[in-house]
Amino acid sequence: GAVVSQHPSRVICKSGTSVKIECRSLDFQATTMFWYRQFPKKSLMLMATSNEGSKATYEQGVEKDKFLINHASLTLSTLTVTSAHPEDSSFYICSASPGPSPNWVVLQYFGPGTRLTVL
């Protein structure tokens, strides 16, 4: 099946620093990648949708200057949390989609997630 990797799995950083999270589709080309944020015992909150080669579409309330998303190739998207603060501590999950299936359904495959802790 489709495999999506995410790196790093855990990261601890100091307040004010920037952190980059990578999301890779290993065995398929991902035309679209999604970035989610999940608080403990809470649902997945869509942060942004990125299509390869174009600017990401951010959800309302998500600061695009703080959460920089780059989708430079069909297998790689990155999320950079700039000037991280303790309130940015969360579980960040990416998902990748190969595009509409033959039945016109857009499937998504999740990465394993990245636990970010900002001290």
Next chain:
Amino acid sequence: GENVEQHPSTLSVQEGDSAVIKCTYSDSASNYFPWYKQELGKRPQLIIDIRSNVGEKKDQRIAVTLNKTAKHFSLHITETQPEDSAVYFCAASTGNQFYFGTGTSLTVIP
């Protein structure tokens, strides 16, 4: 944008009983409704999905029903087992984006 609501937030059932989780959505353009199971600290795993041109779909002990007119869909798990204990999320998609429900923490009591 789409608004997905999910109920209940927590659900405890005895092993062997059935569990039902319900979701409603607001965007009539949504045409794909997956359900995910997430174990603690792990990625969500797709367990079943349904498209808007289908009213019901079943896969062994799991079934999903969709009422397009009322804009609600439900997950049914029969003969529950302890390994079914997890958080379950519904989602609605128009094909471009996915919006998740708030999750249901299911506990199956042996």
